[in-house]
Amino acid sequence: MESFFKTVNQFVSLSAESAQSLGDILKRRVFRKGDVLIKQDTVCNYLYFIESGLTRTYYLKVGKDVTDWISAENSFACSIISFLTRKPDRRMIEALEPSVVYGMHHKDLEKLYQKYHDIERLGRLLISSGLLQVQQKFDDLHFATASERYHTLMQTNPSFILRVPLGMIASYPAAGNLQSVKVLFVRDDGLCKQ
Numbered sequence: 001m002e003s004f005f006k007t008v009n010q011f012v013s014l015s016a017e018s019a020q021s022l023g024d025i026l027k028r029r030v031f032r033k034g035d036v037l038i039k040q041d042t043v044c045n046y047l048y049f050i051e052s053g054l055t056r057t058y059y060l061k062v063g064k065d066v067t068d069w070i071s072a073e074n075s076f077a078c079s080i081i082s083f084l085t086r087k088p089d090r091r092m093i094e095a096l097e098p099s100v101v102y103g104m105h106h107k108d109l110e111k112l113y114q115k116y117h118d119i120e121r122l123g124r125l126l127i128s129s130g131l132l133q134v135q136q137k138f139d140d141l142h143f144a145t146a147s148e149r150y151h152t153l154m155q156t157n158p159s160f161i162l163r164v165p166l167g168m169i170a171s172y173p174a175a176g177n178l179q180s181v182k183v184l185f186v187r188d189d190g191l192c193k194q
Contacts, residue, residue, distance in 0.1 A: 001026060004049050004102055018116040025108040031095040037077065038093040044082035046103035050075055050124040053099025054163055059090045067168045070096075070160060077101070080130060096164060143179050 001023060014022065025029070027046075031037065037055060040043050048071075055077045057069040062066065068071050068091060071077035083106060097113035113120040153169075155160060160169060 001028075001053075001102065002072070003051050004076055007049070007124060007191065009030070012118055012122045014118050014122070015116070016119045018112075021112055021116065022104075022119055025104055025112065026102040027097075029101050031099045031102055033097050033103065035095045035099075036092060037095065037101070038079055038091070040090055041088045041090045042082075043086055043088055044079035044091075045081060045106050047079070047106075047109065048077045048093075048101045048103050049100060050077060050163055051100045053101070054096040055093050055099060056096055056100075056164070057091050057093050058168075059092065067146060070157070070164060070168075072159065072163075076126065076130075080127075096168075 005014075005019060005023075006025065007052075008022075031053070036119065037046075037048060040060070050071050050073055052073055054073075055071045056067050057071070057077060057079065058065045058067045060066075069077070077093050079089045079091040081087075082091070086106070109119075109123065113123055140152065144152070
């Protein structure tokens with residue numbers, strides 16, 4: 001839980017009472033590789049903080065899965081559309097590795113937002129940060145080449161090259177298209193992970 005509060009402190013300094021209340025709603029969960037955190041066409045009730053491990057958010061398009069987002073340690077995973085609107089979403093979240101996460105239920109967070117201004121501010125700043133990441137991804141898709149997107153992904157998340165199967169990286173729009181990824185995807189040992 002220490003890594004959760006260290007990450008939170010990058011956004012906002014919580015009072016002792018707020019930190020205690022936020023800690024009280026955290027539900028620690030352990031997932032095995034391949035476990036599903038959120039199923040397709042369900043409402044996302046939890047905002048997950050990834051303490052260890054790796055998850056991916058993805059959807060099915062014409063029978064193929066498309067990776068929408070990859071969340072590693074000290075980041076959050078959620079179907080934000082479903083979490084905010086309380087409506088089912090096509091996106092699923094699965095553990096790509098054995099993972100330890102802390103979940104915060106939507107109802108519990110809403111209660112804390114009403115009671116603690118600093119937690120409400122945290123929620124706003126997390127949404128703002130996510131919006132900036134999505135805008136950057138959108139800009140990259142429109143203005144950067146596939147090669148540039150792949151290099152940016154590898155600069156910002158170098159561990160993905162060893163931890164995420166090539167097919168999932170290739171389907172990740174932020175990485176470029178499959179042909180570009182196959183050409184560029186060579187690890188130091190000369191092997192590709194597929």
